[in-house]
Amino acid sequence: MHKPLLLLLLLVLLCSPGAIAQYRIAGTLRDTVNLSPAQYTSVALLRASDSVLQAYTRADEQGRFTLQTDTAGAYLLLVVHPSFLTYRDRVTVQQQETPLGAIDLMSRKQLLQEVVITDSRSIVIKGDTVEYTADSFKTRVYDNVDELLKKLPGLEVGRDGKIKAYGEVVKKMLVDGEEFFSDDPAIVAQTLRASSVDKVQVFDKKSDQAAFTGIDDGERIKTINLKLKDNAKRGYFGKVSAGGGIPSYWENQAMINAFRGKRKIAAYGLMSNTSTNGLGWDDQRKYGGGGEMNFDEESENFYVMGDGSSYDGEGLPRSWTGGAHYSNKWLGDSLSFSGNYKYGKQITEAESRSVTRYILPDTQYTNTVNSANTTISQKHNINTTTEYQLDSTASLKLTLNGGYNKRQTGSRYASKAESLEGGLINDNTRLQQSENEEKSLLATLLFRKKFRKKGRTFSANFKGQFNENAGTGLLQSRINLYALNTADSLDQRKSNNNRALTGNLKLTYSEPLSKIASLELNYSLSLNNNNADNQTRDRDQGTDVINPYFSSHYVFNVTGNQGGAFLRFNFKKINLAFGGNIADTRFRQDDLMYDTSYTYHYLNFFPRATFTFRKSQQTSLRFSYAGRTQQPTMEQLQPLRNNTDPLNIAIGNPDLKQAFKHDFQLSYNDYRVMTGTSKYLSVDFLFTQNAISQQQNVDVSGRRNYRYVNVDGNFTGWMYGYFGFKKIAGIRPGLDINANYDRSHNFINGLANRNDNQQYGPGFSLYYEKDTTITLSYNFNPRYNLNQSSIRKDIRTEYWTFEQRFDATLTLPRGIQLGTNISWNVRQRLDPAERNNNVFLWNAYISKSMLKDRSLVAKCYVNDILDRNIGYNRTTNAEYIAENTYNTLRRYVLFSLTWNFTKTGGQAPDTGAGMIEISE
Incomplete structure (x- = not known):
């Protein structure tokens, strides 16, 4: 363990920016007309050679300002204030202190005859939009957009491609204001070239309804819009990369973008066995994959939970x-069309060993499972959006989304349960095979109409959705129950055919009541039809005999009527809205196998309220409350026993009631462009009435039966805070805070049980960059975990985890670049016998850019240099402690060659960018 630490310390010392000298430039700004200090004036320092922004600040109440830079040389000083003419001067920095003395500013009122026109602004603030001029932030010739975003003050790009702006996650990324690859930020950021971008706009996007009606509903989504350069819209660019390595690793990809005016054509392809499994392919959000069907009464739609087929580091993957x-747009932009197609195939082979210690009211025991799994999944998705502007007041929009998913799995399990004293309780060997196909189609037709009176609107939205899931499977199992001295075996064939057809029509009308008040009325009708046929057949001496104990056939129909009203008040800095919907929902479940029926009727009120206070353009406080129901799923309601895992059998409960959730959210956001500082805080508290929980019974042989029941007293509270500080000696520090407290209730062997799970921890980060030559970053995230149950107060599961990561890149002359990243995860032991629960990873690469335009790049990458990577995961709560080890990617060497090509698109001429402008 000492060698990696020495390597890390040596690398930090060699690259440490702390040894770089700091130069200070100070002065005082004065108003020559009023003979008073020029308070809060913007002051920026630009490098004279290329006008790249080096530092910026605001003058204080006395007109004083101080700027810092880490390099001596020639600079441009820009002083900007709406009431004064822009002041420009050349400053030579040679000493540690460069006093500028008093700087007199001339009032615009005194020189109305002079007009100053400039378009060389690096950062512009217009309302709640922050706009960055891309060329003001230096990137390498063929960097993608994600590398550009890393250099913009206030923006972050994580290892997983997740993008944050001022502490908030960016959920949409647009290109010239329109969706591009379904506005997935990861795909856009890794597909487009940074040199093709003119402006990067960051703003809080209003909801579609608010944008249409002009009535602010307080809803916001953090969004980035990339405005392309004119020459980038008249050509094409892309890249082709091929890589192979030792032992038997490969990684190949190709991308192309061809833009011409309003027409955009783009494509990408990728194949690898190095876990590079797709540019933001979001399996859980985009596809169901044969998961569980759920009904959301407030939206009156069914949704399908994902099947967890995305790669999470467990096993060895191969992906395509x-x-x-x-x-494009036609007819003077009145007709627009966009379409996307995505394909994904993944093969994962995983081997794992998990050890779980179960904590029961009167005993404890451990269960050890060894498993081998092979999963093959394929996914196709196509979506189109066609919009036609009928006239200046009305529009029609049609959206189609279709998907086809196929998933095959084969698994072998061998488990053994033992008492803490080593006595054998049970063992089980199990073989499972399954194949599932899912087809889905969603169609949405939206009509919108604006009337002569501003704010008076009408919209009609129809949604129709079809889902079909068909699957077959095989289950072979052998169980020995030593406590009961019995054994049992299973040889079964399983099939499932589930279909869902839903339709929803929603009508919305908005009416302005005054300059500050507006009313919104809505009504919706929904119809849902679901058919679930699940069969289990015993293969007895070559014959298939249906097993009614593990089979079912249900038809599940839902009819919903819902109406509501929302009253909104918009003041200059305050937005207030409150109201709610009343929903009448009727469920009917027919058991076709036993010719019985269950009916449910719910009359619910969904209250909602929001309060937003916008102190300034970049400072806001928001509070919201929403009440909603959670309906039991069909699997929880229907009395079907599922023996896929013979030691854990679920039993349905047709008497299960709906749960009602109360959700309170508070958020605060403050970002200062001039200082580069930001504060973001989000707090969420959710408590549930009639929460859906479990009633578990574990017998002496270790078999677990569980039935869903309603409980009270469940709540969850969490908090996330992020603080970005101004640079200190060229280093940008950041601090985040995470806290989570979860309380849940259930029943174990007839006893009521309360579970308390807590997690707390700060996070600390440092980031340093010097142009495109050096970048350094360090992250440290400790976490404290505590779990305890009321039935076993004598047992407290508490431990610390520490995660650290260090990244560095160094660009040398002649196109050579070096890079490395080190991650070190330390987990406190819960048992002296634990081994291999700490992971130390060290990766590095060297690359060489060739040809005159540096468009050809050769690269050598080494993964897990020390061959120390292990697959490890720990899951804890008050009832069990589970530790899982699994096979994963270890040391390999990959050689790759990448060609970046472009025609007409690319770098724009230098505009002398560097000024910061604030527009009220």
Whole structure:
């Protein structure tokens, strides 16, 4: 363990920016007309050679300002204030202190005859939009957009491609204001070239309804819009990369973008066995994959939970992904069309060993499972959006989304349960095979109409959705129950055919009541039809005999009527809205196998309220409350026994009631462009009435039966805070805070049990960059975990985890670049016998850019240099402690060659960017 630490310390010392000298430039700004200090004036320092922004600040109440830079040389000083003419001067920095003395500013009122026109602004603030001029932030010639975003003050790009702006996650990324690959930020950021971008706009996007009606509903989504350069819209660019390595690793990809005016064509493809499994392919959000069907009464729609087929580091993956995009406009932009297609195939082979210690009211025991799994999944998805502007007041929009998913799995399990004293309780060997196909189609037709009176609107939205899931499977199992001195075996064939057809029509009308008040009325009708046929057949001496104990056939129908009203008040800095919907929902479940029926009727009120206070353009406080129901799923209601895992059998409960959730959210956001500082805080508290929980019974042989029941007293509270500080000696520090407290209730062997699970921890980060030559980052995230149950107060599961990561890149002359990243995860032991629960990873690469335009890049990458990577995961709560080890990617060497090509698109001429402008 000492060698990696020495390597890390040596690398930090060699690259440490702390040894770089700091130079200070100070002065005082004065108003020559009023003979008073020029308070809060913007002051920026630009490098004279290329006008790249080096530092910026605001003058204080006395007109004083101080700027810092880490390099001596020639600079440009810009002083900007709406009431004064822009002041420009050349400053030579040679000493540690460069006093500028008093700087007199001339009032615009005194020189109305002079007009100053400039378009060389690096950061512009217009309302709640922050706009960055891309060329003001230096990137390498063929960097993608994600590398550009890393250099913009207030923006972060994580290892997983997740993008944050001022502490908030960016959920949409647009290109010239339109969707591009379904506005997935990861795909856009890794597909487009940074040199093709003119402006990067960051703003809080209003909801579609608010944008249409002009009535602010307080809803916001953090969004980035990339405005392309004119020459980038008249050509094409992309890249092709091929890589192979030792032992038997490969990684190949190709991308192309061809833009011409309003027409955009793009495509990408990728194949690898190095876990590079897709540019933001979001399996859980985009596809169901044969998961569990749920009903959301407030939206009156069914949704399908994902099947967890995305790669999470467990096993050895092979993946192929690709996609294509086309969009265009015609008829004077009144008719627009965009379409996307995505394909993904993944094969994962995983081997794992898990050890779980179960904590029961009167005993404890451990269960050890060894498993081998092979999963093959394929996914196709196509979506199109066509919009026609009928006239200046009305529009029609049609959206189609279709998907086809196929998943095959084969698994072998061998488990053994033992008492803490080593006595054998049970063992089980199990073979499972399954194959599932899912087909889905969603169609949405939206009509919108604006009337002569501003704010008076009408919209009609129809949604129709079809889902079909068909699957077959095989289950072979052998169980020995030593406590009961019995044994049992299973040889079964399983099939499932589930279909869902839903339709929803929603009508919305908005009416302005005054300059500050507005009313919104809505009504919706929904119809849902679901058919679930699940069969289990015993293969007895070559014959298939249906097993009614583990089979079912249900028809599940839902009819919903819902109406509501929302009253909104919009003041200059305050937005207030409150109201709710009343829903009448009727469920009917027919058991076709036993010719019985269950009916449910719910009359619910969904209250909602929001309060937003916008102190300034970049400072806001928001509070919201929403009440909603959680309906039991069909699997929880229907009395079907599922023996897929013979030691854990679920039993349905047709008497289960709906749960009602109360959700309170508070958020605060403050970002200062001039100082580069930001504060973001989000707090959420959710408590549930009639929460859906479990009633568990574990017998002496270790078999677990569980039935869903309603409980009270469940709540969850969490908090996330992020603080970005101004640079200190060229280093940008950041601090985040995470806290989570979860309380849940259930029943174990007839006893009521309360579970308390807590997690707390700060996070600390440092980031340093010097142009495109050096970048350094360090992250440290400790976490404290505590779990305890009321039935075993004598047992407290508490431990610390520590995660650290260090990244560094160094660009040398002649196109050579070095890079490395080190991650070190330390987990406190819960048992002296634990081994291999700490992971130390060290990766590095060297690359060489060739040809005159540096468009050809050769690269050598080494993964897990020390061959120390292990697959490890720990899951704890008050009832069990589970530790899982599994096979994963270890040391390999990959050689790759990448060609970046472009025609007409690319770098724009230098505009002398560097000024910061604030527009009220």
